[in-house]
């Protein structure tokens with residue numbers, strides 16, 4: 770089973786495609802943003818340290834995130850592959866991940882790079898609603914009653930999806946995360962997708978790249 774990284778700017782559709790890919794392969798999705806938000810909510814030590822960065826749309830310091838991910842990747846459900854969403858986000862994080870995977874005698878199998886222009890990202894972020902219960906993401910146009918069709922909980926706007934913070938997250942992505950595209954291109958494991966297309970078209974392109982029927 771593969772070890773997959775979904776790479777792309779905030780709003781590009783990573784969590785949408787993550788849901789289908791993880792179902793197809795029966796692998797867990799590991800999203801650092803979800804883990805951090807859960808720690809913020811539970812007011813853990815990690816949550817308290819990360820809060821100021823997450824709420825400002827800045828990156829949480831590398832050492833915190835790297836320690837968190839090494840812990841997560843050592844859990845039993847990762848033995849048969851996994852999908853990483855939102856990690857690594859800096860070259861240093863990528864190098865640390867490579868070193869960790871090399872110790873286990875492996876590496877990432879696929880880096881799926883979702884690319885879309887900034888206007889598309891801003892538009893998608895402003896239309897995003899998250900279920901306060903199961904955390905599934907929806908577009909506001911799909912759920913006009915503001916209730917999750919899956920679990921019936923209220924849909925909310927993520928605090929860091931508000932305009933100024935979203936703008937900041939896109940800038941931070943361009944400065945600190947975009948260099949990972951060349952990093953993984955040079956390793957020959959990156960495939961680029963035009964994520965400005967609709968969800969089904971992008972998913973069909975991804976399926977083809979992963980050999981899913």
Ligand code: AMP
Nearest residue numbers: 801802822823827828829834855856858
């Ligand atoms: P996301 O849900 O992936 O957009 O992440 C939400 C926020 O969590 C980001 O804006 C960062 O503050 C923080 N975060 C998530 N992943 C990372 C990471 N790999 N490195 C640093 N900060 C992260």
